[in-house]
Amino acid sequence: MILSSSLIIVLVIIIVCAILRSTSFWFLLKTWWRTIEDRFHVYQFYKVPEYNESYHQENQLYQKVSTYVSSLSSIEDSDFANLFSSCEKSNEISVQLDSNQTVYDTFLGARVSWKNEEKCEKNSFCRTFVLKIKKRDKRRILRPYLQHIHSVSDEIDVRRKEIKLYTNSGTGTRTTDRQTWRSVGFTHPSTLDTIAMDSDVKNKVKSDLESFLKSKQYYHRLGRVWKRSYLLYGPSGTGKSSFVAGLAKFLCYDIYDVDLSKVSDNSDLKLLLLQTSSRSVIVVEDLDKFLNEKSTGVSLSGVLNFMDGIFSCCGEERVMVFTMNSKDHIDHSILRPGRIDAQIYFPLCDFTAFKTLANNYLGLKDHKLFPQVEEIFQHGATLSPAEIGEIMIVNRSSPSRALKTVITALQTNGDPTRNAAGKMSRRLSESESSKERSGDESVDNSGVICRESVHTVREFRKLYGLLRMKSSGRKTSGGFDLNSSVEKTEKEG
Numbered sequence: 004m005i006l007s008s009s010l011i012i013v014l015v016i017i018i019v020c021a022i023l024r025s026t027s028f029w030f031l032l033k034t035w036w037r038t039i040e041d042r043f044h045v046y047q048f049y050k051v052p053e054y055n056e057s058y059h060q061e062n063q064l065y066q067k068v069s070t071y072v073s074s075l076s077s078i079e080d081s082d083f084a085n086l087f088s089s090c091e092k093s094n095e096i097s098v099q100l101d102s103n104q105t106v107y108d109t110f111l112g113a114r115v116s117w118k119n120e121e122k123c124e125k126n127s128f129c130r131t132f133v134l135k136i137k138k139r140d141k142r143r144i145l146r147p148y149l150q151h152i153h154s155v156s157d158e159i160d161v162r163r164k165e166i167k168l169y170t171n172s173g174t175g176t177r178t179t180d181r182q183t184w185r186s187v188g189f190t191h192p193s194t195l196d197t198i199a200m201d202s203d204v205k206n207k208v209k210s211d212l213e214s215f216l217k218s219k220q221y222y223h224r225l226g227r228v229w230k231r232s233y234l235l236y237g238p239s240g241t242g243k244s245s246f247v248a249g250l251a252k253f254l255c256y257d258i259y260d261v262d263l264s265k266v267s268d269n270s271d272l273k274l275l276l277l278q279t280s281s282r283s284v285i286v287v288e289d290l291d292k293f294l295n296e297k298s299t300g301v302s303l304s305g306v307l308n309f310m311d312g313i314f315s316c317c318g319e320e321r322v323m324v325f326t327m328n329s330k331d332h333i334d335h336s337i338l339r340p341g342r343i344d345a346q347i348y349f350p351l352c353d354f355t356a357f358k359t360l361a362n363n364y365l366g367l368k369d370h371k372l373f374p375q376v377e378e379i380f381q382h383g384a385t386l387s388p389a390e391i392g393e394i395m396i397v398n399r400s401s402p403s404r405a406l407k408t409v410i411t412a413l414q415t416n417g418d419p420t421r422n423a424a425g426k427m428s429r430r431l432s433e434s435e436s437s438k439e440r441s442g443d444e445s446v447d448n449s450g451v452i453c454r455e456s457v458h459t460v461r462e463f464r465k466l467y468g469l470l471r472m473k474s475s476g477r478k479t480s481g482g483f484d485l486n487s488s489v490e491k492t493e494k495e496g
């Protein structure tokens with residue numbers, strides 16, 4: 004009798020609990036209890052605004068808190084939250100607290116809350132996280148809690164970082180300076196592995212970067228800004244920009260692509276650098292063209308100060324990359340060691356790079372036409388990897404046709420006698436250019452080629468601006484050239 008009645012009581016309790024949990028009543032009970040409990044405590048509030056007072060710099064802590072708060076499981080209990088999926092990892096959904104919503108967290112036995120406040124003030128939009136913490140817990144947990152937020156958000160950033168590409172979209176008035184950088188998700192497909200280049204140089208760059216990442220203390224002891232600068236130079240279409248993309252992915256750093264032609268003067272350039280975050284790659288493409296044309300108020304000394312990174316702030320862990328087609332007419336002060344730590348030459352395609360491209364683009368490890376291609380390369384003929392890659396993409400359904408088209412293109416453009424030094428100049432001569440323009444196809448009859456491919460060759464030439472006369476100055480020795488300055492620095496280090 005007693006047994007059966009206690010069984011009934013247990014069953015009733017289980018059913019009541021199940022009903023409470025399956026309805027909102029349980030949730031309401033918890034909320035009421037929290038409201039009542041709140042009335043019996045004195046609280047301290049801490050604001051974490053998105054921007055510092057002058058509105059020029061982002062508050063790094065705000066980003067960290069935002070990442071941390073989004074990672075809390077209790078965020079799912081807030082009444083409103085925003086769901087996002089990133090462009091790169093579309094299967095990953097992130098939850099972000101909506102404006103004026105509160106989320107609770109527990110740390111070392113103390114309960115705290117974060118509110119995401121959003122206000123419109125004087126035509127500007129202010130976002131602030133407000134931390135609410137019991138006064139009696141404040142001394143005990145505040146510092147360790149903030150450290151905990153730092154380490155959790157750093158860990159999350161590294162784990163699921165979506166690389167961002169920042170571009171300077173033109174400077175505005177002082178009050179809108181903080182909007183100078185615009186960012187988008189960085190989806191460039193290049194990685195260091197997909198770039199056809201000398202494997203020794205690639206490995207050297209990788210280990211140079213890895214040792215740089217570990218040398219924070221070393222740089223600080225020397226009183227040097229913790230940055231590393233690379234100059235990438237070489238003809239058009241040899242993979243400089245792709246290398247920058249691969250570099251950023253290798254480091255998991257955001258990219259700041261500085262368009263100097265949109266920077267009005269030195270102080271704007273300074274401001275741009277101040278607004279970059281640490282752990283970023285700062286890229287200035289075609290520096291040679293900018294320095295030769297000097298189309299804005301940015302002076303050489305402005306560029307030099309920028310390269311030295313003396314205006315960088317907040318952690319200053321940066322990799323700077325400058326690209327050029329030729330460094331022949333560049334002021335020597337630009338290239339001095341310390342300002343440029345390593346110079347990497349991007350040559351036109353040789354047979355080794357060709358084989359990498361054939362493997363990447365056509366899935367060919369070997370082919371009966373390879374010896375013929377090798378022979379043509381040995382006679383000094385060459386094209387840029389971009390040109391060869393383009394032929395391969397267009398003819399990817401037929402690897403044999405792709406190789407034949409490459410052979411014809413090399414024979415057409417790779418006549419070594421056009422270069423006085425016996426080395427290949429891949430640029431079309433003016434006469435060839437005019438032949439092309441006039442539609443004379445005799446030039447294309449030299450090789451095994453089908454008509455479709457002739458057009459293909461012509462199209463990719465147009466695409467990559469082969470008919471442009473570009474700077475002739477380039478290294479002719481063929482390999483990559485890692486600047487002696489990096490070797491020197493390595494020895495010194």
Ligand SMILES: Nc1ncnc2c1ncn2[C@@H]1O[C@H](COP(=O)(O)OP(=O)(O)OP(=O)(O)O)[C@@H](O)[C@H]1O
Nearest residue numbers: 197198199238239240241242243244245388389392
């Ligand atoms: N070394 C390479 N390995 C693999 N692909 C390459 C290489 N070089 C160029 N490409 C391909 O050619 C295209 C153009 O390359 P990229 O823009 O990197 O050249 P670039 O050297 O920056 O040219 P430019 O000096 O004109 O800016 C890209 O699609 C890239 O994938």
Ligand SMILES: [Mg+2]
Nearest residue numbers: 243244288326
């Ligand atoms: Mg480029």
